[in-house]
Amino acid sequence: MIYLDYAATCPIDEDxxxxxxxxxxxxxxxxxxLHDIGGDAQxxxxxxxxxxxxxxxxQKEGLYFTSGGSESNFLAIHALLSSLPSSKNHIITAMGEHSSIHSTMKILEQKGYEITYLPYTATGAIDLAVLESSIQVNTAIVSIQHVNSETGAIQPIEEISFxxxxxxxLFHSDLVQSFGKLPIPDLSTMVDGFSLSSHKFYGPKGVGACYIHPRLNGKSFYPHTTxxxxxxxxxxxxxxxxxMVIAANKANQLISEESTHYNKLRQLFLEKIKNYPSLSVIENEAQLPSIIALRIKQTEGQWVLLESNRxxxxxSTGSACQVGQQAPSKTMKALGYSDEEAKELVRISFGRNTSPxxxxxxxxxxxxxxKNIHQTN
Structure with a gap:
């Protein structure tokens, strides 16, 4: 079996x-x-x-270790909100965010928060003018992921921060797909909170990190915990x-080398499929080279996934599969595709061991x- 699903998870690095x-x-x-063995671990x-x-x-004082990206997203949003007055009850996010952000927003809506979901432009990014026009007097947080997990589109994090x-x-960014793949200079000056997940950069599963800027007086979602x-x-x-830290250090050191590797693989793949009009690649203006999203027109992505597996x-498909059917990709919907087109999405993602x-x-x-689908139809 050839593994091309590294955006979902990576094997753990040997070191x-x-x-x-x-x-x-x-x-x-x-x-x-309080004993010495505990002190050594601490x-x-x-x-x-x-x-x-x-x-x-x-700043290390704002860095907390968690069970992964989903928990980090949930806790970060709540911690940031807790540092603000209750009158700040409007949040801006994007339609194509990770499901952990969407589920957190649904919980907050039930608590009386107003949520604005921004669509994507044809370039795959949010429209900065639309973001600015969506701001209200009661707006509290903007939460926009750095790299979309379904298409690899890179959001303009510096401009959003501005x-x-x-x-x-307050600005929160889900960095799960970007950390270890893109250089992110001056991060602490651009965001007030961010989320990481170890297994996306060759660390173990079940561990991640959340950052809340120490200047904020946020409260824990869980009272009386130590x-x-x-x-x-x-x-x-x-x-x-x-x-995770060993894997993070290695991934950070290899960013330039691996980016070259992924760009070569991407260009090779696109060259090989360019003469097949039924294969439609979702191209973005700024894109992580290791992720390729595409459609076989009029064919559900889940079927393509299963046939590829065979x-x-x-x-992978662009979204989680439910019993007997595939839900439309949130990202594709944010890009303006219909439900049927959004169900056609499949995602290929390369890793450091992927070969030409x-x-x-x-x-x-x-x-x-x-070709077989075309002949059958």
């Missing part, structure tokens, strides 16, 4: 895995325990916090955090799938 095993064996104590934890903050260009600063709004300075409950996953290729021959093999297989 990160060895560190995970070592810490699990020798530093397994609860970091809140020392390791704080050293990891310092290292990751340095990689991110953030608008938020202009109107004194772990992570009261930010979240539960025994801290010290082995996972150590492994042929030995692991890819694997890309050529998949391109040939996809062409064959499209």
């Amino acid at each position: 990160a895995l060895l560190a995970y095993i070592e810490i699990s064996k020798n530093y397994f104590a609860n970091t809140n325990s 020392h390791i934890l704080e050293n990891c916090r310092k290292q990751l903050a340095s990689i991110l260009g953030a 608008i938020c600063r202009k109107y004194q709004l 772990h992570e300075n009261g930010f979240r409950p539960g025994t801290v996953n010290t082995p996972g955090i150590v492994a 042929r030995g290729f692991a890819i 021959i694997e890309v050529e093999q998949f391109a040939a297989s996809l062409q064959d799938i499209a």
Whole structure:
């Protein structure tokens, strides 16, 4: 089986895995325990916090370890809101955000918050003029992901930050798909909160990070908890955090090299399929090269996924599958596609171990799938 679904999850890096095993064996104590073994684990934890903050260009006092990107998104939004007066009850986000943001917004709507969902332009980005015109006197937060997980479109994070600063709004960004793939300089000056997930950059699953700028007087969603300075409950996953920081450091060092690798694979794939008009690639003005979103016209993405799987290729649809049917991709809907077109989306995503021959093999297989559909129709 050839794996082309790295935007969903990555295998753990070998160095990160060895560190995970070592810490699990020798530093397994609860970091809140008062005995020496607990103190050793706490020392390791704080050293990891310092290292990751340095990689991110953030302040370690605002960095909290979590179970992953989804929890980080949920906790970040609530923490940022808690630092503001209750009269600030309007949030601006995008239609194509990750499901963890959408579910958080649904909860907040039930609590009386007003949510504005911005569509995407044809370039794949939000319209900055529409963002600015959506701001109200009661607007509290803007939450826009840096890289879209379905199409790889890159949002103009610096320009969004400028608008938020202009109107004194808090800015949260989901960096799950961008960290370790794109350089993000001066991050702590651009956002008030962000979210990371370890397994997207070759760390272990079940661990992530959330940042809330220390200047904000945010409150924990969970009262009376002591772990992570009261930010979240539960025994801290010290082995996972150590492994995540090792993976983060390596990913950050390899950004330039891997970007070159992904651009070559992307151009190879696009060249191989360019003569098949039924294959429609979703191109964006600014795009992560490792993610390719496309459609076989008039064919549900779920069927293409299953047929690709039968042929030995692991890819994904643009959205989660439900029992017996595929829901329309939120991102495709945000781009203006119909429900039927949005269900046609499939996503291919490359990793550091993806080879040109694997890309050529998949391109040939996809062409064959499209050809067979065309002949049948």
